[in-house]
Amino acid sequence: MDGIPDAAVRIESDGVVFEARDAALLRAVDEHGSLNAAAETLGRSFAHAQRRVVALEEAFGSLVERRRGGAGGGGSELTDGARDLLARFDRLRAEFAGVADATLSIFSGAVSGRDGELATVDVEPGRVLALVPTDVAVGSTVEVSVRADAVTVELPDEAPIPDATSARNRFDGRVAEVVRGDSVGRVAVDVGTETPLWALLTTNSLDRMDLGEGDAVVVSFKATATRAIER
Template sequence: MDGIPDAAVRIESDGVVFEARDAALLRAIDEQGSLNAAATALERSFAHAQRRVVELEEAFGSLVERRRGGAGGGGSELTDRARDLLTRFARLQAEFAGVADATLSVFTGAVRARDGELATVDTEPGRVLALVPKGVVVGATVDVSVRADAVTVELPGEAPAPDATSARNRFEGRVAAVTRGEAIGRVAVDVGTETPLRALLTTNSLDRMAFAEGDDVVVSFKATATRAIER
């Protein structure tokens, strides 16, 4: 769906994440009538596609019903569970499309250093690494923005170590508010600024982590999802 990062829309079950590539694989199986033809249409290896279907079925239940060869030549078709999963995913995409671009967190800061397209910026909640346009020099005052769909929120005991993740920007904070939709929830995190840092999560993630107002959390986001524009 235009404007939505592929990795932003996800459905989780038993530690397995169903995302856009998986939805495309199931749709291709439905359209092509077999896993082999679906893999060919998507320019993926059959072995990899087969392994992925097995992984998904271990977490989500039976998704593809295989028919052995015979007069009809055999093939594969989606189960009702798979169609329900695709419906949930499409609904999640539709809801996400309505909110993904609507929520930005913005902090004012000063450029401390530059390294090519990236700048280290000192902001009120802490130091961040952000993409900056040409012409922004060290010492410049900038507005740093990050989209809510790019922010990860985790409980302190579940957050990976800083050197174990590609998300270079990381703050500790406290949950200020949780708002639930049908498939997407919003979490506002107090990181010591006038306005909170906002994040979008699936309701599955909200249920799993059971965030409540006042909980301590760790928020993180990648430098490539962070923009610094001179004021």
């Protein structure tokens, strides 16, 4: 499951999102037996970790049981609910990995400029920044590939302004197809290329956005998640 972006796997409940950072916090509590030690191990403040656990518990139920100090000492341990949530997160991450490996969007383009390992590539809908081998010269024709789990889909009125996100590749498009799975769905977005741009979303996100064919969306993906090779 290496290579799956941290932001790709999310479990939502009552407007609160459980993601990779939260899974890491719970696993650290389980390993070290205390929220304080878990926060220290992860380089986070105890106050922030405590607030985050409270916020998660308001949405997902009891996750961490605190033990008072005494003969056996104090500490914290995970509840059965926390272990179930972590197991669900791992299943979802595995499903993302399996689908992402088989879902790759590929576009043709030409390198119009470069800055070290990153290059500007002109593709049909516009320009993208991509990782390009250093021996590929400006003017070369390349194939640009993007994994579906690296693509973010947002409704136009919810999309952040370009300067507020690190995803520098961004296009307007329309939903061409929605394929639902048990936990993960694939969305094909028409961005003006011969083949659509595919994205992975949890079924919770699909339900929240109520995406259907023809709906306007904004798609974005980071330069570091975009690869280009010479044709």
